[in-house]
Amino acid sequence: MIYPQNFEQKTGFDKIRHLITDKCLSPLGEERVAEMEFSANYKTVTERLQQTEEFLKIINGEDEFPANYFFDVRHSLKRIRPEGTWLDEKELFDLKRSLQTINDIVSFFRPTNDEEIKYPALTELAGDILVFPQLIGKIDTILDKFGKVKDNASPTLAQIRKDITSTMSGISRSLQSILRSAQSEGVVDKDVTPTMRDGRLMIPVAPAFKRKIKGIVHDESASGKTVFIEPEVVVEANNRIRELEGDEKREIIRILTEFTNTVRPIASDILQSYEFLAEIDFIRAKALFANQINAIKPILEDKQQLDWAQAKHPLLYLSLQKQGKQVVPLDIYLDEIKRILIISGPNAGGKSVCLKTVGLLQYMLQCGLLIPIHESSRTGIFSHIFIDIGDEQSIENDLSTYSSHLTNMKYFVKNCNEKTIILIDEFGSGTEPQIGGAIAESLLDRFNRNKSFGVITTHYQNLKHFAKDTEGVVNGAMLYDRHMMQPLFKLSIGNPGSSFAIEIARKIGLPEDVIADASEKVGSDYIDMDKYLQDIVRDKRYWESKRQNIRQREKKLEEITARYEQDLEAVNKQRKEIMREAKNAAERILSEANARIENTIREIKEAQAEKEQTKLARKALEEFKTSIQTTEEEDGKIARKMAKLQERNERKKQKQKTTSQPAFNKDIIEVGDNVRLKGQVSAGTVMELQGKQAVVAFGMIKSTVKLEQLEKVSKGQIKREIQKSTFVSNQTSDHMHEKKLNFKQEIDVRGMRGDEALQTVTYFIDDAIQVGVGRVRILHGTGTGILRQLIRDYLRTVPGVHHFQDEHVQFGGAGITVVELE
Structure with a gap:
């Protein structure tokens, strides 16, 4: 339950909703954003957060998500329910592309070949969604890649279009013949070409010569200097074209109607798939917004709690980001023991921002939105969020500001419970301070008895005392720098804050005698108490800083200890390896020594104790004995080396820094350089x-x-x-x-000088060949024909040009050159 009705306007959530709407791809998602609502169901909120977090991973990952064609064709599908209706070409093209997108999205999430499920929540969402590959294939047989009905969509349509083409060619030839004859007689200028008027090809003629060409005058130009004549020899052919166009239109409608009849029975299933497309569009927009504000999915538990670290107001974050500034994050903690936080401190110190941050982020969380908060934070679920902030004065209802506050308080007291969080700004203000503070204290007592949670801002001393003496309620202060005389916008929980009224008055420049008089009126006890509060806050900040420094040093010490333990483990491992190698070497030496001794004995026996041969054998044995002794001496060094090994490892990093590499001498070339x-x-x-x-x-x-x-x-x-x-x-x-994507297959050089046009065409043809385009058009106009001739002379010299010709008369005739490239 949310109270009051304008909760979203008061917290700024309406602006959040607008920002998310802007990130939707279609009305499908925009409708879901408009329907987004608060939920107190733990399972529902968890599911929404999980879906958004997974999509955020997709956005920041390497997987390319299919988000090309999010078209809303629901109206078209509902429109074809009556028999005899059909989907037009555009509707059918949008249907095909959006169904393909649905198919691609479902394929994106469904794992294949025992593949690990990367996005479980979104995969579950796409689990039972129907896709229509056969329907997509059927549409492909009807429409081309530009969304127009293909010639071969039916044999009848193919014949009709063939007849239209042949008839148009006959008309073009006839008109060209009449035009050349009229030009030779001086009736028509040489640069004149046939013109399409009302779907019929005509010849433009000056009014003085309109009797020279037999035919029907259909129209004249706005200036009256040109009339458009349809020669009588092509009247019948033009009429035939009109008939064929009518036949073409009827055949297209027949094809579309026949296809629509296959869609109509499954329209409800298709609409269900579009609901899935709408949900994906909505989740994608939420993930994009989360990415914009650096939001995450925090730890969410099915209980009432606020254990937030580095929470940021998203709208304030975006506003300060544009100014190149940083928002001061909020740390706040409320649990079953300390449920209600009373925040005091100076005006413009950040109390209201703190209150709105709590309300907005909790509401966003329970609407399924990720929030800008530290990953170590723990969040909970509340059944009710009540807020009283701002001026609710109403002339129509004869309510003063204070009366509207009391109306809200009546609702809060009546409906609050242990699953409610209450947010009140400037509690008790709006009336005479003494009675206002008393009523506020009584209300606070009722909220506490009902086990409600709350964040409340105030300046009243009695509420600070109540919080200090009452279990379940805790004081908090917005910190203020007394030396710089400016707020720090940082919340400190545990002690009440000072309003710094005296200090602020001095900073503004209020006369000292006025300040002294005011101090005397409130009494020394009040002034001293306010001063003590300031001292407590100052001391707390000092010890908090000390504790932070100690924590950082402890962390550094832990890291050093861990590093030494790793190094010691490496030394022990190395020692075992050396001992193993030494043992293997000793066994090898012993085996070799036995072999040598046996070999020496054999040689002595074979030499029959010849002195010289015996002497040589003994000498060889002595040499081997010396080598063994040398090896044993080296083995003796191993123990000493092991003693120094740990010390050497400790000095290794410093030694690497001081050991310099051999200087690189570019003047001396040696083998291997x-x-x-x-x-x-x-x-x-x-x-x-x-x-x-x-x-x-x-x-x-x-x-x-x-x-x-x-x-x-x-x-x-x-x-x-x-x-x-x-x-x-x-x-x-x-x-x-990028050049290939942005290349345009048509260029206009009309009005250019010959050399300028030729250079432009040269660059254009080079680019066309480079990006691999097969066909381009050059608009040069008719005029005197010089520009046209220059361009065509150049085209004859280009190896990559396969063929060029005039454009079809229906699309510009001799004023355009069509170039076919190899």
């Missing part, structure tokens, strides 16, 4: 030096080059050049793609 020819980019490797020449391998090719023609390059330099080359390549590819 990377070199390139001076003035070139490609690098090779020096394989061999031959005096003043070097053998260099450039890829698979080896070449002998003089040293004076080579320059030495570092590996880093080669890497940078490769990256640079790759960047240029990507940039060029993007440029070509």
